[in-house]
Amino acid sequence: MVYEVRAALVEFNPTAERLRELTEKMPNSQVTEFDNVVVKARVDSRSTRSTFVVDDSTNATKQTITREEYDRIAAEQDAYIAGQHVVVVDGYIGSDPEFRTRARLIMEAANANVAGMQRQLYYPVGQDYDPATWAPDTTVIYTPNLTAPSYPDDRVIAVDLNANITRVLNSDYFGESKKGGLRMWNNIVYNRGGLALHAGCKVMPRDGDPTSILIVGLSGTGKTTTTFTTQLDSKPAQDDFVALMPGGKVYTTENGCFAKTFGLDPRYEPSIYHATTKPDAYLENVSVHADGRVDFFDTSYTKNGRTTWPFSYVHPWPGNEVPEAEFLLILNRNENIVPGVARLDRAQAAAYFMLGETTGTSAGGKDEEGKFLRVPGTNPFFPRNMADMGNRMLELLDSRELKVYVLNTGRVGGKDDAVSKKVTIPYSSAIVQAIVEDSIRWETDPDFGYEVASSLPGIDDAEILQPRRLYERQGRLDEYNAMVERIKKERREYLASFSGLDEAIVKSIG
Secondary structure (H helix, E strand, C coil): CCCCCCCCEEEECCCHHHHHHHHHCCCCEEECCCCCEEECCCCCCCCHHHEEEECCCCCCCCCEECHHHHHHHHHHHHHHHCCCEEEEEEEEECCCCCCCEEEEEEEEHHHHHHHHHHHHHCECCCCCCCCCCCCCCEEEEEECCCCCCCCHHHCEEEEECCCCEEEEECCCCCHHHHHHHHHHHHHHHHHCCCEEECEEEEEEEECCEEEEEEEECCCCCCHHHHHHCCCCCCEEEECCCEEECHHHCEEECCCEEEEECCCCCCCCCHHHHHHHCCCCCEEECCEECCCCCEECCCCCCCCCCEEEEEHHHHCCCCHHHCCCEEEEEEEECCCCCCCCEEEECHHHHHHHHHHCEEECCHHHCCCCCCCEEECHHHCCCCCCCHHHHHHHHHHHHHHCCCEEEEEECCEECCCCCCCCEECCHHHHHHHHHHHHHCCCEEEECCCCCCEEEEEECCECCHHHHCHHHHHHHCCCHHHHHHHHHHHHHHHHHHHHCCCCCCHHHHHCCC
8 A cells, every 4th residue: 555645745756956955945954165965963863762663564573562553653643744845755775677676755845855865875766757656665754843752752763564664753864764764675675585784785806707795784883984995996886785685696775875974084985085075965964164164073963974975976886787795794893802804604604693793883872882782684674583684694695605704893902092903994905805815814713613814915913813812912811711701601692592593503603
């Protein structure tokens, strides 16, 4: 059933120019030195505590609400929309005609920047588009100025996976639009026999043929940076979400990029910087002086500044021509004894995928920033029983032999700069290139059973590759050994908590 838009004024698929015009009228918008527009939103991150799935939608283990409560929220939102000016943006999640899904965003015109940003991420409708006959597979209905008093922060994101409709009340953060559609798409992909990965994708030449690398990671762990950093003339194919299907088939999702801007430096992230400073990029919660000067290092409001821009700005690999996946990198922004890179066998790959370990960033709000997290698949938007995700990954690994690695994008040795070492962007880039070139010498780690590098071109610091050496040199070996035992115990207990998870996954943790 298609949701019928009933509002005082409806604009279907406004042009980019019209959405920019509406955005510039917003009192919290400003034109920057780059002639693009920035909006200071009231909400600066995803609202995890306010997100609820209807409890008859799926076997979800997330926060749930009853069908009756969802219907109450829907009626309240519909009554509000009836008196508003709204814009409707239609497009596709995915570009492949055989796999793409039709998507729709219904947005208050008073917050047109969200619609403008989403327009850059959807693949466009064709010339035969007719809003009267467009039947979306996913719909996000977004009212930033309607409160939900009985919910955390007077805000609710209500997800109905039966109808594939998500209703957002009292958030003006663009991420709720983007993730609203992709959360529902997660479920669609699973039902088609695949798995939606919170991952970037890059294509790199190898022995004269292109190969695909999938980069899985929680927001803020370096996923976008790793995807866009060039090695061996690599090209990005996708920034944030892909579908991995049996046989290693990869489908992309978005026609644009939603990137963090904190610390954006053209020396280290030139592609992202130059795209972000284009005139039609949108900025959200980025620090801008009164004269329009942009400061990517000012965090006085939030570290979670964001930007969207068309993928064409980075000369990507065509989304419909992505070769089968060969490499899977699991990013772990850690601060203790995770090595710069570790190579995993089949069961370990599914286990570390399910562990989803990282240090939280501002993308998850104050509840997550700086805290150690375990998020299965590093995908906080998977709306089903989490065991489904691990078991499906194991099935996909059986259908296609992937080379799987854990990459630490944080530090080795702890938080204290005086005793720890940073895994820098150049180090991470060297690791990715060495993986594809197969130029790493490996040895088995005696503590965790995975393989660690004994030598790696571009990294002359063995303590980055084998953290035990750092702790031993500093006389901290007792601390290291205690950490090993604690982490292994916690990992086993965590994996065992997922009812129905394949036993081989749990047993792979030594």
